Amino acid sequence: xxxxxxxxxxxxxxxxxxxxxxxxGAWRQVYNTNRRKVIHYLRGRGASAEVAxxxxxxxxxxxxxxxxxxxxxxxxxxxxxxxxxxxxxxxWTEKTKxxxxxxxxxxxxxxxxxxxxxxxxxxxxxxxxxALEDDPRFALNPEEADLMVQKALAxxxxxxxxxxxxxxxxxxxxDQEIADxxxxxxxxxxxxxxxxxxxxxxxxxxxxxxx
Amino acid sequence: xxxxxxxxxxEKSLLNELDAASEARVQQLRQEDEAFRxxxxxxxxxxxxxxxxxxxxxxxxFDGFESEQAAANExxxxxxxxxxxxxxxxxxxxxxxxxxxxxxxxxxxxxxIVLTVLLGAVVWWKLSRYDPKPIATGIEDxxxxxxxxxxxxxxDPAESPRLPVPHPIDPVAQSGKAARLxxxxxxxxxxxxxxxxxxxxxxxxxxYRTVIFETGxxxxxxxxxxxxxxxxxxxxxxxxxxxxxxxxxDTYYLISGQIRYEVIRGLQGREPLRRExxxxxxx
Numbered sequence: 201x202x203x204x205x206x207x208x209x210x211x212x213x214x215x216x217x218x219x220x221x222x223x224x225g226a227w228r229q230v231y232n233t234n235r236r237k238v239i240h241y242l243r244g245r246g247a248s249a250e251v252a253x254x255x256x257x258x259x260x261x262x263x264x265x266x267x268x269x270x271x272x273x274x275x276x277x278x279x280x281x282x283x284x285x286x287x288x289x290x291x292w293t294e295k296t297k298x299x300x301x302x303x304x305x306x307x308x309x310x311x312x313x314x315x316x317x318x319x320x321x322x323x324x325x326x327x328x329x330x331a332l333e334d335d336p337r338f339a340l341n342p343e344e345a346d347l348m349v350q351k352a353l354a355x356x357x358x359x360x361x362x363x364x365x366x367x368x369x370x371x372x373x374x375d376q377e378i379a380d381x382x383x384x385x386x387x388x389x390x391x392x393x394x395x396x397x398x399x400x401x402x403x404x405x406x407x408x409x410x411x
Numbered sequence: 412x413x414x415x416x417x418x419x420x421x422e423k424s425l426l427n428e429l430d431a432a433s434e435a436r437v438q439q440l441r442q443e444d445e446a447f448r449x450x451x452x453x454x455x456x457x458x459x460x461x462x463x464x465x466x467x468x469x470x471x472x473f474d475g476f477e478s479e480q481a482a483a484n485e486x487x488x489x490x491x492x493x494x495x496x497x498x499x500x501x502x503x504x505x506x507x508x509x510x511x512x513x514x515x516x517x518x519x520x521x522x523x524i525v526l527t528v529l530l531g532a533v534v535w536w537k538l539s540r541y542d543p544k545p546i547a548t549g550i551e552d553x554x555x556x557x558x559x560x561x562x563x564x565x566x567d568p569a570e571s572p573r574l575p576v577p578h579p580i581d582p583v584a585q586s587g588k589a590a591r592l593x594x595x596x597x598x599x600x601x602x603x604x605x606x607x608x609x610x611x612x613x614x615x616x617x618x619y620r621t622v623i624f625e626t627g628x629x630x631x632x633x634x635x636x637x638x639x640x641x642x643x644x645x646x647x648x649x650x651x652x653x654x655x656x657x658x659x660x661d662t663y664y665l666i667s668g669q670i671r672y673e674v675i676r677g678l679q680g681r682e683p684l685r686r687e688x689x690x691x692x693x694x
Contacts (some may be wrong), residue, residue, distance in 0.1 A: 224472065231476045257473050264469055369461040372426070394418060398458060 212276040219267045231260060234277050238284045247288055255291065259284045268371050361396035368393065417447065421454045601655045620654050622665070630684040632665075634676045640665065640680065664677050 210218070210229065218226025242252035262283055265272075306331060322338060360382070367373045367381065379389045412420075423429050426439045433451040512518055599622040620638070627641025640655065655664045664687070665672040671687035 227480075228476055231473055232480060235480075257470060260473055261469050264465070280643055342510060365446070365457070366459045366465055369426070369458045370465045374428075390415070390419070393422075394415060397418065397454070397457065401453060404453075 207321075213333070215276060216267065216270065216272065219263070230276065234280050237277060238281055241281050242284055242288055245288060247291075251288075255284055255287045258287055262287075263373070265370060266300065268373070301371055360392065361399065363397055364393055365387070417450060418454070421447075421451050422458075424451075425455055425458045547688055594625075595621050596652070599624050599651075599653045601653060603655060603657060622652070622654060630672075631681045632672070632674050633681050634663070634674050634678065638663070638665070638674060638676075640684070642684075 203345075215226050215230055224304070238256050238259065239249075240253045242255055243249065247255065264279065270279075277408055310368065366377060367378050370377075373381070375389045375393075376383075376385050379386045382389070384392070420429075420433070420437060424434060430436065436450070441451055442448075461569060497625065597619040598621075600618055623637060623639045625641050626643065628643065629641070630643070631641045633639040633641075652665060652667045655666055656662075657664065663674045663676055665674055665684075672684045673687060674684070
């Protein structure tokens with residue numbers, strides 16, 4: 201990640217370009233500029249300081265995953281506030297589900313005879329936020345991570361393997377988009393993805409993985 | 412299925428890039444093919460860890476920003492700008508930011524309402540004093556004074572040097588229009604000592620006086636405290652009438668455009684309306 205300490209006041213487009221280039225100065229400006237506004241917004245909707253802080257950082261993580269495909273139709277701060285509110289809604293929905301222990305069958309209306317209007321609203325809200333909730337990039341528990349794979353990834357000798365993995369599994373680029381960015385052919389990318397996986401697997405095997 | 416095809420199928424499944432049929436096939440293979448299941452688990456773990464790694468990098472970076480902000484704000488406190496609060500505000504806290512009074516929505520709305528009311532009051536005041544049709548123009552020698560009351564010396568008929576002089580009554584125009592002025596009308600009231608009853612430019616009526624228009628067999632008036640005007644056919648609303656008090660002659664005039672009737676206050680009974688000779692009218 202590029203190191204940038206201070207930037208002049210940049211437009212949203214310039215900032216987005218900076219994020220796409222992993223410029224830390226751009227990240228710093230986006231993070232610090234929007235922090236108080238978004239957290240204030242979340243606090244105003246009942247989030248505690250801790251929850252608001254976590255949701256804000258989740259919002260920034262979401263921005264990172266979306267930055268290459270994001271087309272701004274409004275101000276960046278408005279976009280971030282919208283994402284944060286959706287995440288807060290998903291949070292409240294999850295909390296409400298936990299509290300009420302509602303058993304909901306989505307497959308058939310017959311399974312909904314005891315639902316109240318509020319329950320239906322929660323279901324609809326939950327469905328609206330499925331895209332956020334179900335995306336494993338934003339619902340992961342680091343404590344459950346397999347440290348072994350982390351170590352294996354850290355041992356990958358070729359940096360481009362890490363880059364390819366990130367572009368494919370985090371940024372969501374397909375093979376052709378990766379090829380365009382790395383000035384490689386589509387087949388070459390496919391081969392390199394396979395080679396990198398084999399390297400990680402071989403490292404894991406030497407560490408006793410799967411035994 | 413080659414290894415490459417298998418890897419691509421698993422990868423697309425993990426990235427939600429498969430259609431429903433292909434996804435169903437992947438799930439079936441996971442159930443039936445042990446080697447496929449192991450490869451799927453490996454790639455799922457790899458994908459998850461790549462994502463976690465990036466997420467951790469980002470969160471570390473964000474925490475670094477938080478630390479920088481906390482360090483920058485340590486010992487640097489910004490005075491509260493809001494009114495009525497003494498003290499200071501730590502900008503690193505999650506408390507709502509302090510918004511200056513003039514930027515708060517409620518203040519802007521209230522200011523807008525106040526300005527609108529003030530503007531409306533000014534417009535109303537202007538319109539209420541607007542005279543759409545000046546009755547005359549003349550030299551700037553008019554003198555305004557309060558309307559003499561019935562008991563004031565200058566209006567006392569016993570002390571007034573002027574006595575009503577009979578004049579031929581001009582016939583009131585037989586317009587045939589409806590008596591739209593019947594009853595009390597609030598007429599603009601002017602005061603002047605201009606012999607021609609002219610008004611200096613920009614002169615305005617001080618206030619309004621009530622004049623009662625009634626139908627009668629002849630053009631006449633009664634003028635004690637209230638001026639009552641009798642006409643066989645009451646004039647229409649236009650041209651507008653005005654009541655003018657000429658200080659130099661202690662005489663009132665009922666004026667509408669080129670028509671002027673002299674009316675004397677304090678006379679007993681009904682008096683004929685006397686029209687001013689055309690020679691005294693302003694040019």
